[in-house]
Amino acid sequence: MNKDLYSSAQGQIEFPNKMRDHMKASYERTVNSIDDLDKSIEGYKRNQELQNQEYIDYKQLKRIKNFFDNFKGSHKHPSFVLNGGVEMKNWVNNELRRMREFGKMTKKTKMDTGMQNAFLSPHEKKDFTNVRPSQEHSKTVDKYNQQVTESLRRIKEIISKI
Numbered sequence: 001m002n003k004d005l006y007s008s009a010q011g012q013i014e015f016p017n018k019m020r021d022h023m024k025a026s027y028e029r030t031v032n033s034i035d036d037l038d039k040s041i042e043g044y045k046r047n048q049e050l051q052n053q054e055y056i057d058y059k060q061l062k063r064i065k066n067f068f069d070n071f072k073g074s075h076k077h078p079s080f081v082l083n084g085g086v087e088m089k090n091w092v093n094n095e096l097r098r099m100r101e102f103g104k105m106t107k108k109t110k111m112d113t114g115m116q117n118a119f120l121s122p123h124e125k126k127d128f129t130n131v132r133p134s135q136e137h138s139k140t141v142d143k144y145n146q147q148v149t150e151s152l153r154r155i156k157e158i159i160s161k162i
Contacts, residue, residue, distance in 0.1 A: 043082030
């Protein structure tokens with residue numbers, strides 16, 4: 001499911017002005033608190049890029065999340081502040097959750113409308129060795145047979161009225 005977000009258009013979202021302003025403020029706070037800021041510190045380059053970006057993609061969000069998940073220092077550490085601090089961490093986690101839920105809901109909706117399992121890629125083969133075919137098939141046929149029959153009945157009614 002996440003692999004769909006790497007290359008798709010839904011894998012890129014708008015980076016709000018509020019967060020860009022927050023990144024600028026984080027940068028200024030760090031520069032003002034440290035006299036000789038090392039430009040190789042983790043988060044410096046990312047902060048510079050994010051200050052001017054209007055869109056942010058899934059890959060970048062994942063990298064930021066990875067930084068926060070693996071960061072063990074203080075919240076006052078320059079690299080933590082340059083990466084946006086707690087506010088950026090929460091925003092990234094919320095956006096990633098929304099993006100994943102959207103993808104999941106899209107696939108669930110496709111399945112609810114009658115599409116085969118949308119969670120499987122078309123080239124994936126499902127292993128049916130442990131499933132009794134008659135049980136699996138009868139459940140599917142019974143489920144859709146009523147829906148198809150009802151739809152056909154409605155179509156016939158509409159046609160007969162014309």
